[in-house]
Amino acid sequence: ELKVEQNPLFLSMQEGKNYTIYCNYSTTSDRLYWYRQDPGKSLESLFVLLSNGAVKQEGRLMASLDTKARLSTLHITAAVHDLSATYFCAVDIAAYGGTSYGKLTFGQGTILTVHP
């Protein structure tokens, strides 16, 4: 059974600070997704990470994937209030090109609050 664990589950940051959210998963997989969810809203795709060593950046967010360590990180640089949201990582169950039908296993989510 695939398990996906995020750390920390709650993160309170000051504006301008840096921090990292970690996503560990228990079974070999070749792709990982990061989503953002604002309160009461839907999930918005942030990053699709496809291979070992993949790194993607969008604004103040940078995501990386280490498939050997089964670890992905979401790094926040110089946080601003607008980044306050819940962040989820999700793993595609298929391993290395196998058929998964796109099913995802999600982490618990990290609730990020950025204070002035």
Added chain:
Amino acid sequence: NAGVTQTPKFRVLKTGQSMTLLCAQDMNHEYMYWYRQDPGMGLRLIHYSVGEGTTAKGEVPDGYNVSRLKKQNFLLGLESAAPSQTSVYFCASNLRDSRKYNQPQHFGDGTRLSIL
């Protein structure tokens, strides 16, 4: 361009009542999914469909039924609602070739369901 539309957005039921949640997508996607979101548990897959007329069980299927009579619609049914089914339900869809095109799942806005 509506994307994924869920109906209704809110609903309150009494224990034992039945209801159907509707998900409609206008992107001609083959794959569709139903998830439930509970605090501290991320999203969990209930059922999914890989094409018209097909359905399959996900991680937490008990107490739910689904149907995919038309490619654009995926219905989630609760035959006899229980308080444990109080949750936020999300529908998502994706291409059959999502892995080839590196496409993430597209989510609806959610249905907030309370069972009293």
